[in-house]
Amino acid sequence: MKTYLITGGSGFIGSNFVLKAREEQWANIINLDQLTYASNPNSLNTLKNDPGYQLIHGNIGDLELVSSILLRHRPDVILNFAAESHVDRSIVEPEAFIQTNILGTFRLLEATRSYWDELSPEDQIAFRFLHVSTDEVYGSLGPEDAPFCETTPYAPNSPYSASKAASDHLVRAYHHTYGIPTLTTNCSNNYGPYQFPEKLIPLTILSALEGKPLPIYGDGQNIRDWLYVEDHCNAIYQVIQQGNIGETYNIGGLNEKTNLSVVESICALLDELAPKSDIKHSSLITFVTDRPGHDKRYAIDCKKIHAELGWKPKESFDSGLLKTVKWYLKNVDWVKQAQSDDYHDWIHDNYSGRLVEN
Incomplete structure (x- = not known):
């Protein structure tokens, strides 16, 4: 079985990928994670006794x-999930995004080189860095x-997206x-x-369950394309297995929704499941x-990955959202562990000072 070095494997997307990789026996996993506020090793508790999984802090x-990890474990694939990823935090503290997303990626690439x-x-030909x-x-x-x-030109508008654009160019x-x-x-x-x-x-699910305000920026008409995380993990694996070297693949859920409609859908589900x-x-x-520089709309064209690799999302937004809401209702202990004092302070500081719009 191949060995994957996964960076950021205790974060949201990374932990979902690690769990699926071990369940499906895609690879043995070495997880390198700094265990920052957004990482949660409890997400991978089911792998505690799995000889095919190892966490390195x-x-x-x-x-x-x-460099020492690469020499010791000899991975066939390096999969880089590690990143600072929250736009609001990048506006408040951009330096952390420069350090991790740009300098961190650069040093990871240097070690890889x-x-x-x-x-x-033969091993050079088989190796992949995703x-x-x-x-x-x-x-x-x-x-x-x-x-x-x-082939859409890059035009990042936040410190977060600018740092990710820089890392893409380095790769x-x-x-x-x-x-x-x-x-x-x-x-x-x-x-x-x-x-x-x-x-x-x-944030909407948990705030609603606690009877707290559900903050929506501006008029709530900003549009995002929503991708269920398991679909994303399947797409990444397809790219590792079959993607053409040096290429970029866009992965989307084909679910464009306004922020307001997303929150309203969550509320309707909670009225049914937790009235x-x-x-x-x-x-x-x-x-x-609204937050500064708030992008109005994102949408992904997935034709390339579908035509070349045969991937397309399995979950509709409704089916994926139902699974998501049920998961948060069921996993109360995980939620409590994630909501540290620092988390509550951040939510308070980010939203309490904003004027309510009528």
């Missing part, structure tokens, strides 16, 4: 550590604009300059189990002042 920016150079010709990125690097679309495709450069067999995926908004509850869908006797959950919706 560390930073992708630690060149000496990464040294490791790859020493492989046999970098997971975002549709936000492409900027913002108007209501009638065509969805993002792999491309290391392929074209040094020959490393790289692949890049740019995905739309993910949702599903194990997502840290600062993001829209889990409150005194109110409808939608009465908690609260419009707040």
Whole structure:
């Protein structure tokens, strides 16, 4: 069985991929994770006694550590999930995004280059470095604009998306300059189990259950394409197995929704699954002042990955959202562990100072 080095494997998308990789026996997994606020090793508790899984606590920016891991474990694939990923936090503290997303990716690539150079010709050909990125690097679309495709020019509008754009360019450069067999995926908004509850869908679910206001930026008409995380994991595996070296593949859920409609759908599900006797959950919706530089619309054109690799999403937004809401209702202990004092302070600081819009 192959060995994958997965960076950021205790985060939201990474942990879902690790769980699926071990369940489906895709590979043995070495998980390098810094275990920051958004990482949760409890997400992988079921692998505690799995000999095919190992967690290493560390930073992708630690060149000496990464080099030693590569030499010791000899991975066939490096899969880079590690990133700072929350736009709001990037506005408040952009330096952390520069350090992890740009410098961290650079040092990971440097360690990879040294490791790859020493492989046999056969192993060099078989090796893959897959970098997971975002549709936000492409900027913002108007209501009638065509969805993002792999040749859409980059136009990032937040410190987060700018840092991811830079990391994408580094990955491309290391392929074209040094020959490393790289692949890049740019995905739309993910949702599903194990997502840290600062993001829209889990924040809405958990705030609604607690009877707290459900904050929506601006008029709630910003549009995102929603991708169920398991569909994303399947797509990544397809790209690792069959993707053409040096190429980029856009991965989307084909589910464009306004933020307001997403929150309203969650409220309707909670009215059914966890009803409150005194109110409808939608009465908690609260419009707040918009965040700076808020992109209006994202949409993904998935034709390339479907035509070349045969992948397309299995979940509709309704089916994926139902699974997601049920998961958060069931996994109360995981939620409590994720909601630390720092988490509550961040939510308070980010939303309490915003003026309510009437």
